[in-house]
Amino acid sequence: MPGNYVSAELRRLVKLRANNNCEYCKALGAYAFHPFHIEHILPLSKGGTHDDSNLANACQFCNGSKFDKTGAHDPLTGTLVLLYNPRTQFWEEHFIWSDDFTIVIGITPTGRATVNCLKMNREEATNLRAALRDFGVHPPK
Numbered sequence: 001m002p003g004n005y006v007s008a009e010l011r012r013l014v015k016l017r018a019n020n021n022c023e024y025c026k027a028l029g030a031y032a033f034h035p036f037h038i039e040h041i042l043p044l045s046k047g048g049t050h051d052d053s054n055l056a057n058a059c060q061f062c063n064g065s066k067f068d069k070t071g072a073h074d075p076l077t078g079t080l081v082l083l084y085n086p087r088t089q090f091w092e093e094h095f096i097w098s099d100d101f102t103i104v105i106g107i108t109p110t111g112r113a114t115v116n117c118l119k120m121n122r123e124e125a126t127n128l129r130a131a132l133r134d135f136g137v138h139p140p141k
């Protein structure tokens with residue numbers, strides 16, 4: 001049984017695996033004021049564990065917006081679907097960038113629900129993406 005927290009070593013590995021970027025909105029950890037969070041994909045309150053297969057690197061906005069949710073409604077159809085899982089799904093299969101790389105567009109029910117639920121296109125995020133695009137570091141490789 002693991003401890004009641006995510007160890008420093010596991011935190012380091014989760015951040016390294018994600019290149020320190022948010023695994024949901026792709027925000028760059030290197031250009032964030034606040035350290036990103038180690039997010040439990042399936043929340044502890046819903047039976048999730050501290051296993052690395054349940055952990056993701058997430059910016060404070062995605063983590064805070066997701067909170068303990070595991071599903072949300074697809075804004076196009078209203079259907080309740082599971083949120084994007086960065087451990088079992090590929091980002092590129094659910095999301096694309098707008099032509100100017102400032103907006104995350106969900107291209108599946110899961111993608112649309114996740115963009116909406118996590119408020120990925122809040123103004124501050126799109127402004128920062130435009131600046132970092134012009135700086136040559138966004139979108140991340």
Ligand SMILES: [Zn+2]
Pocket residue numbers: 022023024025026027058059060061062063
């Ligand atoms: Zn994020």
